[in-house]
Amino acid sequence: MSEHNENLEEKEEMTQSTTENGEMTMDDMLDAYPPLEVGDTVQAEILAIEDNQAIVGIKDRGVEGVIPYKELAAKPFDEVTEIVNVGDVVDVVVIKQIKDKENGSYLLSKRRVDAKAVWEEIQEKYDNEEYIEAPVKDVVKGGLVVDVGVRGFVPASMVEAFFVEDFSEYKGKTMKFKIIELEPSENRLILSHKAIALAEKAAKSVELMAEISEGDIIEGTVARLTNFGAFIDLGGVDGLVHISQIAHEHIKSPGDVLTIGEKVKVKVLSVDVEKGRVSLSIKDTLPGPWESIEEKAPIGSVHTGTVKRLTSFGAFVEIFPGVEGLVHISQISHQHIATPHEVLEEGQEIEVKVLDVKPEENRLSLSIKALQEKTNDTPVKEKTIEKYEASEDDDSKFTLGDLLGDQLKELQDQDEE
The missing domain is CATH 2.40.50.140 (Nucleic acid-binding proteins)
Structure with missing residues (x-):
């Protein structure tokens, strides 16, 4: 030259x-x-x-x-x-x-x-692994058109690290991009903002994980919901709240109590820096279901509950989320029953009366029959007495107390209540 x-x-x-x-x-x-x-x-x-x-x-x-x-x-x-x-x-x-x-x-x-000079500059940045900053000129089908002195294209899958439904708000916005592919002879320039977002998130994740520790209570945002739990964004790190750690009561799905974007307080259960995992709990930041139970369910109070489990010795009834009390088989009905299944079924709503509260043991004693009127008592007594009066010569010589047996005891319990 x-x-x-x-x-x-x-x-x-x-x-x-x-x-x-x-x-x-x-x-x-x-x-x-x-x-x-x-x-x-x-x-x-x-x-x-x-x-x-x-x-x-x-x-x-x-x-x-x-x-x-x-x-x-x-x-x-x-x-x-x-x-x-x-x-x-x-x-x-x-x-x-x-x-x-x-x-x-x-x-x-x-x-x-001018374009040739721009391509040379872009090539230099690509070789040095530098980012470029440019405004979004237009939103087209499949992605964004960027003006860097020449036409650049950002595929939809490379715009963000998360799903974007509507790209209209990106038009006119100036953003940083990583150069993915360039071919000046074909006027081809492919850019990615997602690559930068992921790199920044990874760097921030390492920094944040070094700052948090087991036992910390921090605020986060519900980022994703799955069938086994919820991922909480802690500001650069996603921690998992297992479904068993979302609430004190049993829930079928995280979506029943949480929504994406919701702010929640969480307790850090564990941090694994090498694997980049953080285990969290929401329920550990909430008041326990048995807290102030003596005030919520004092002796003598009446509550509507749901039969959760039936056993051979009684029924467990939930009167508050996470709070179950036992209705002993003797407190289910005035009539004699062999098993609770004869009169109750799981999922049934019933009214119960609190007989006893032991907060230190997380135990409640409940009664169904205490809220029911006793029926058919008189006919039972008359039939029993008539039967054994007719057998007066029987050598067994049963007393009235022997004859009435549990019925008298049941009446006595009723009077005491």
Whole structure:
């Protein structure tokens, strides 16, 4: 390139000298300039702006050219004067020679020269693994169009580290991008913001995990719900709250009590820095179901509960979330029953009366029959007495107390209650 310039200078000096002596023709002068070829990059001075295009004089070539509107710049503009003005000297590339020389001998492009410089800069950043920052020009089907001096494209899957349903809010937004792929000859530039978001999250995760420890109570945001628990965003780290640690009471699905985006307090159960795992609990930050149970369920109070379990010796009834009390088989009915299954079923709602409270043992004694009127007592007594009066000569000699047995005891218990 330097030899070419030296030869050009020599030709110019020779031309000037010969002209002064009157020995060189106009054709000779034109022959002194090196020919212009398609693809040559030259300097041009803006001579005039007409019909939204620039008329230029190609320096050191003695010819004129024209830069069409679409070849002035890669970025959008309304007026030519936003890009060039009369007197400006710009670099242009020769696109082709114009046969009709009314507006200049050559068709030129400033945009392509600028784009070449941009591609070189992008290539350098790519080689150095640097990020680029640019505005989102448009939202199209499949992703985002970015203006970095040349057209860049961000596929939808590379916009964020999370699912985005509507990309309209990204238009006009300036963002950082990692260069994924570039091919200047095909005008192909693929970018990713997701790669940056993931890298930043990973760095923040390491930093945050070094700060939190077992037993800490912190605030987080419900990020995701699964059938086995909820992932809580702690500000760069996602911790898992297992379904058994969401509430004191049994729940079928995390979605029954939590919603995505909800702010929650959690207790750190464990931190595994090597695996990047944090185990959390929500229920450990909540008041226990048995807390102040003597105030919520004092002796003699009546509650509506749900039969949770049936056993051979009674029924467990839940009167508050996470609080179950036992209705002993003797407290289910005034009538004699062999098993609780005869009169109760799981899931049934019933009213119960509190007989005893032992908060230190998390135990409640409940009764169903205490809220029911006793029926058919008199006929039972009469039949029993009549039967054994008719057998007065029986050697067994049963007393009235022997005959009535548990019935008298049951009446006595009822009076005590």
